[in-house]
Amino acid sequence: MFPTPIEKRSRQWQLGYQALLPVVLVIWLLPLIAVAIFSIKPEADFVNGNYWGMPSSFEMFTNYGKVFFESDMPRYLLNSVFITVPTVIGAIILSSMTGFALGVYRFRGNLLIFFMFIAGNFVPFQILMVPVRDLTLDLGLYDTKMGLVLFHVAFQTGFCTLFMRNFIRQLPYALIEAARVEGVSEWRIFVYVVLPLMKPALAALSVLIFTFIWNDYFWAIVLTQGPDSQPVTAGITSFNSQFRAAYHLMSAGSIVAALPPVAMFFLMQKHFIAGLTLGAVK
Amino acid sequence: MTTTTAPTRSWYKRNEIAVTPWLFLIPGIIFFALYVIFPIFQSFWISFHEWDGLGEKTWVGTANYERLLGGDRKFSISFWNNVRWLALYLLAIPMGLFISLFLNQKVFGIRLYKSLFFFPFVISQVVVGLVFSWFYLPNDGLFDIIVGTVGIDVSGGILGNPNTATYGIIAAGLWPQTAYCMILYLTGLNAVDPEQVEAARLDGAKGARMLWYVILPQLKPATFIAFVVTIIGALRSFDFIAVMTNGGPFGSTRVLSFYMFEESLSEFGFRMGYGAAIAVVLFFLMLIFIAYFLWSMYQDEKGAR
Numbered sequence: 001m002f003p004t005p006i007e008k009r010s011r012q013w014q015l016g017y018q019a020l021l022p023v024v025l026v027i028w029l030l031p032l033i034a035v036a037i038f039s040i041k042p043e044a045d046f047v048n049g050n051y052w053g054m055p056s057s058f059e060m061f062t063n064y065g066k067v068f069f070e071s072d073m074p075r076y077l078l079n080s081v082f083i084t085v086p087t088v089i090g091a092i093i094l095s096s097m098t099g100f101a102l103g104v105y106r107f108r109g110n111l112l113i114f115f116m117f118i119a120g121n122f123v124p125f126q127i128l129m130v131p132v133r134d135l136t137l138d139l140g141l142y143d144t145k146m147g148l149v150l151f152h153v154a155f156q157t158g159f160c161t162l163f164m165r166n167f168i169r170q171l172p173y174a175l176i177e178a179a180r181v182e183g184v185s186e187w188r189i190f191v192y193v194v195l196p197l198m199k200p201a202l203a204a205l206s207v208l209i210f211t212f213i214w215n216d217y218f219w220a221i222v223l224t225q226g227p228d229s230q231p232v233t234a235g236i237t238s239f240n241s242q243f244r245a246a247y248h249l250m251s252a253g254s255i256v257a258a259l260p261p262v263a264m265f266f267l268m269q270k271h272f273i274a275g276l277t278l279g280a281v282k
Numbered sequence: 283m284t285t286t287t288a289p290t291r292s293w294y295k296r297n298e299i300a301v302t303p304w305l306f307l308i309p310g311i312i313f314f315a316l317y318v319i320f321p322i323f324q325s326f327w328i329s330f331h332e333w334d335g336l337g338e339k340t341w342v343g344t345a346n347y348e349r350l351l352g353g354d355r356k357f358s359i360s361f362w363n364n365v366r367w368l369a370l371y372l373l374a375i376p377m378g379l380f381i382s383l384f385l386n387q388k389v390f391g392i393r394l395y396k397s398l399f400f401f402p403f404v405i406s407q408v409v410v411g412l413v414f415s416w417f418y419l420p421n422d423g424l425f426d427i428i429v430g431t432v433g434i435d436v437s438g439g440i441l442g443n444p445n446t447a448t449y450g451i452i453a454a455g456l457w458p459q460t461a462y463c464m465i466l467y468l469t470g471l472n473a474v475d476p477e478q479v480e481a482a483r484l485d486g487a488k489g490a491r492m493l494w495y496v497i498l499p500q501l502k503p504a505t506f507i508a509f510v511v512t513i514i515g516a517l518r519s520f521d522f523i524a525v526m527t528n529g530g531p532f533g534s535t536r537v538l539s540f541y542m543f544e545e546s547l548s549e550f551g552f553r554m555g556y557g558a559a560i561a562v563v564l565f566f567l568m569l570i571f572i573a574y575f576l577w578s579m580y581q582d583e584k585g586a587r
Contacts, residue, residue, distance in 0.1 A: 002471065002479050002497050004488075006387045017387065021395055024384070028399060031413045031457070034424065038416070051422045098310035101303035111583065113307065115576055120318040122514055122572045126542040126561040130328055130554050131321035133547075134335070154317030157310050186302040215406035217521045222547065233408045237525060240412065247416060254409045265404045269397055276462070277469040280504040 038251035046247050063252040072227040076235030083145050083231050084213045088206050090153035091160050099164025100190050121158035145229045167201040204275030207268040211261040232257040329558035346559035360541040370452045371516035375508045378463025386471045403461040411525035414454035444534035451522050463508045470504030513571050538564040
């Protein structure tokens with residue numbers, strides 16, 4: 001192990017390290033701790049210039065209550081759910097199929113198609129912006145959740161295909177050959193042999209795509225407007241113009257907006273990290 | 283005997299292995315082509331026109347590019363800001379490595395520490411941007427208070443001063459990006475071959491020399507991925523700028539992705555043709571890196587066969 005395990009050092013080193021950890025963590029997370037404290041402060045604190053001190057009173061319920069009952073926040077949150085969940089399902093279905101095709105079969109153009117998916121995944125969003133907005137307008141899906149979902153599914157299929165294909169490559173190929181010898185048809189091999197083995201990949205991709213889409217801002221402002229279909233990331237910025245200097249409400253809103261992916265991360269940490277670090281180890 | 287079985291085996295059955303992959307690929311390819319591949323070429327086409335997004339497109343040839351490269355000040359500011367983003371964003375890699383070395387221990391509760399350090403990456407960039415913009419507030423912001431104690435006074439606050447605004451935004455962006463690089467390196471360090479480390483230790487290697495000659499070569503795959511995601515992230519930077527400064531003050535924090543958005547979809551009018559031309563330039567800038575990434579991946583694929 002590198003660096004030298006701390007157990008092999010002297011007692012002072014160990015104690016020093018243990019003491020240093022929480023200090024460094026607090027410094028690292030200082031901005032988040034600040035918003036968390038902002039969100040439970042009364043408005044008066046900001047008027048009086050008490051930005052970074054202790055809250056003069058504890059207003060958690062008033063602030064979060066305002067966010068939930070006196071703003072459009074719940075609508076935005078719901079929109080985010082209705083955009084994110086269908087996207088995850090759609091992208092997973094499409095990419096498990098493309099990943100299967102590219103991972104299991106040898107045919108001309110296999111690598112070319114694979115690299116097309118990877119390359120498309122890297123392009124700047126701006127080169128897609130005008131035509132995709134146009135296409136969405138033509139389909140009559142501008143300012144609808146459906147319009148956003150369709151685009152997200154298509155774009156995420158690139159990354160997901162890369163992931164799925166590499167995962168399927170690592171499965172024992174003998175299993176598939178054995179099934180073929182038994183006379184199992186190809187699509188049954190997909191459903192009954194490969195899919196059950198892909199559960200870890202499906203889980204990892206689900207949490208990753210959930211986080212990516214939930215946090216998307218650019219496409220939200222390009223393809224939608226207003227609280228009817230905008231997700232929470234776009235909602236929070238209009239919230240920002242509504243409550244200009246109301247930092248206590250803004251912080252509470254931000255925390256609410258950030259919570260679902262955070263919860264997802266802590267619940268599915270292992271899969272999330274496995275997905276993000278794909279390829280970091282050979 | 284064979285004649286009785288032949289008709290029951292349909293064309294599909296006989297060609298199953300050749301046909302199946304295409305059947306599985308078709309939906310994915312159609313979607314991806316419609317929303318990703320075709321739009322790239324459409325953007326090229328649009329960039330040779332003047333277009334407000336609604337009416338007829340007017341062919342203007344290379345006029346958009348001539349205007350863009352022939353002294354558009356907003357464009358050159360955006361371009362150089364992109365270069366700054368690229369150069370400074372790469373700091374996330376050594377910073378991530380540093381934190382991962384710090385955390386690569388087995389003490390009580392270290393798993394929780396690792397996930398809390400990774401936390402910033404999970405939060406949306408919009409929220410991170412907002413939080414940092416409060417941190418940078420002139421006079422009341424924590425940053426101003428801290429540097430104020432050592433006598434530094436940034437007039438207008440970090441984000442209000444055209445000389446410092448871009449650096450302030452990049453610093454905000456580095457926070458989640460460092461967390462990402464950290465997690466990549468933690469995973470990489472986990473897989474470092476302990477025998478090699480022990481052998482090197484017996485040979486008297488330690489500290490920085492050990493890191494450079496023994497550990498880093500083994501972390502190469504992690505470094506490659508960190509490099510890919512950081513470059514892409516730097517060139518994609520949009521959310522932070524839109525949220526923190528909206529391009530200001532005096533347009534000093536624009537980057538190409540933001541300038542393109544502003545030209546095509548802002549209150550100043552819909553100049554889609556000009557916007558598309560900016561996007562094409564950004565695309566070619568990115569293509570240099572994409573080509574390199576794909577080439578490296580292709581070398582790996584060839585090796586795997």
